[in-house]
Amino acid sequence: MSNSCVFCHSVGGELLWQDDLCRVVLVDDPHYVGFCRVILNKHIKEMTDLIEAERIKVMQTTFVVEQVLRDVLQPTKINLASLGNKTPHIHWHVIPRFETDAHFPETVWSKEVRQVEKPNIQDLALTLQAKLAEALR
Template sequence: MNTHCPLCHEDGGEVVWRNHLARVVLAHEPDYPGFCRVILAKHQAEMTDLPLAEREALMAIVWAVEAAVRQTLNPDKINLASLGNMVPHVHWHVIPRWQDDLHFPAPIWATKPADRTRHQPAAADLAALRQALEQLAP
């Protein structure tokens, strides 16, 4: 645990699933419904800091989250990102993208165009995503 790392001390979103290795959270980014994070349970800055078995297990969780998002929300694209520039703790962003979202095709961290409105999936689809994430079996 790192005393200065927010992901060592905070969940980083609403926890919907966890095991000994990682937790999956709904980020609740209003402009990006279905945005999830997969956050390593222990503090490490880089994927290559992890033993191979842990890297593979973590990526299996990322892929399971991606599959759940695709199956429930049917986005046009999924963006996977592991940046860590602001928070150097291994975590993955799983971001559903639609052609009519605020930034498409640019990254969600780009400057927002003035003429776009946010995409909103049906409430039933978001509920289905939550249920799928709670039952992850990577």
């Protein structure tokens, strides 16, 4: 555990699912409905520092999150990203993208190309929890 790591000291969003290795959270982002993160439950900064079985499990979880988001939201595209420059703790961003989102077709970290209203994610969180629990069992 790192004293300064946000993912070591907080869940990192609304908890949707977790096991001993990782957790899936829904990010409260004003622009991106369905933005999830898959976060490792221990402080490790690189995927190659994990044993092979852990790497496979993290990626399988990430792919399940992607598929559930595709099934539920039917986005134009899903972006997967693992950066960690600011938070060097293994985590994957799983971001549904729509042609109407604030940055499309640019990256979510680019300058906005249009204004959008903040979506209500409460009902979505319950739907995603149920679908992820079923898919990750």
